[in-house]
Amino acid sequence: MKINKIKTKKLSWIHISKPTKEHTEFLKKEYDFHPLDLEDCLIKIHRPQISEYAHYIFFILTFPVFNRKTREMSSGEIDFFIGSKYLITISDGSIPVVDDFFNDVTNNDYSRDKYMMNSHPIHLLYEILHRLQNYAFPMLDHITQDIEDIESLIFSGKRKKIVKDILHIKRNIVDFRRIMQAHKNIIKKLMATHNKFFMHDKTKIYFANILDRTKDIWDILETQKENITAFHETNEALISSRLNDIILTLTVISVIMIPANLVASIFGMNMKNAPFVGHPFDFYIILAIIFALILIFLTFFKTKKWF
DSSP: OOOEEEEOSSOEEEEEESOOHHHHHHHHHHHOOOHHHHHHHHSOOSSOEEEEOSSOEEEEEEEEEEETTTTEEEEEEEEEEEOSSEEEEEEOSSOHHHHHHHHHHHHOHHHHHHHHSSSOHHHHHHHHHHHHHHHHHHHHHHHHHHHHHHHHHTTTTOHHHHHHHHHHHHHHHHHHHHHHTTHHHHHHHHHTOSOTTTSOGGGHHHHHHHHHHHHHHHHHHHHHHHHHHHHHHHHHHHHHHHHHHHHHHHHHHHHHHHHHHHHHHHHTSOOTTSTTTTOTTHHHHHHHHHHHHHHHHHHHHHHTTOO
16 A cells, blocks of 8 residues: 655645555544545545534545547546645546646645645645646537537538537536536535634635636536537527428429329220320320429419428
C-alpha cells in the first residue's frame, strides 16, 4: 500500500487514487473517520453528499468524464476529508485533474510554496475545486460545438442521419446535468457550516466564486438543453413535412390513375357494342380519353393548390 502525502509545518495533503481496504484502514487508524464515510470511499456513489463532524467535514462530488471512443458521458468521483490541518482527497482514478495537481505540488517548489504554505486547507480545497470546474468547461464547449454542427446540418437534407446525433447529444446533456445537479447545494452547505474552524469569513468569497461558476455551468446546460430540444423538434417537423409531401404526391398519383384504370378496364371487357370498339383508331381514341381525364384531374388539383 502506498500513501501519497505532502506535509509542511502547517498543512498536510494526502491523495489516494483508486482506494483499497488497506487505505481506509490507515485513514481510520490515523484520523478516526466515521466507518460509513470510509465505506463510501470504496463504493461508487452516484450522488454528491456532505457530512459535518466535530473535527472534520466529509463530502463527495461527482464530475463528468468524457469517453472519446464511445462519445458518452460517465461519472467520476472525488471524496474529500478536510480538517484543521489536513486535506485528504480520494479519487476513483477516472479524473486526472487531482492526480496531476498533486504531482505538480509534489515536484514543483513554486507550487508547493503557493498552495501548501498557507495556514488553512480551505485554500487548497478551493484550488482543487477550481481546477475540477475548469476540467468540466471544455466538455461543455464540446457539446456546444456538437449542437452548432447539428444546426448547420439540419437543413442539409440529412435529416434522418442526424436524428441519432441529436439523441446522442441529448443523452450527454442529461448525464452532465445529473452529475452536476447537486454541486450547488453541496457548496452552499459547505459555506454555511456552523464551525468557523473550517470556513472562515475571509475564505467565503472564494467559495462564492465556486458557487457562481457552478451556477454558470448549470445555466450553460439549461441553454444547451433548450437548444438541442428546439433543433430536435425542428428536425422532426422537417421529416414530418417531407413525409407529408411524399404521401400527398402518392395520393395525387393514385387519384389520377383511378379513372384511367376504370376506363381501361371498361374497354378491356371485350364488349362488341362498346363505343369506339372496332373503330380504326379505337386504341388512340381510348388513350386520348385517358389522357384527357388525367389532364382534367391535374388541372383540378392545381386549381385547389393541393400540390
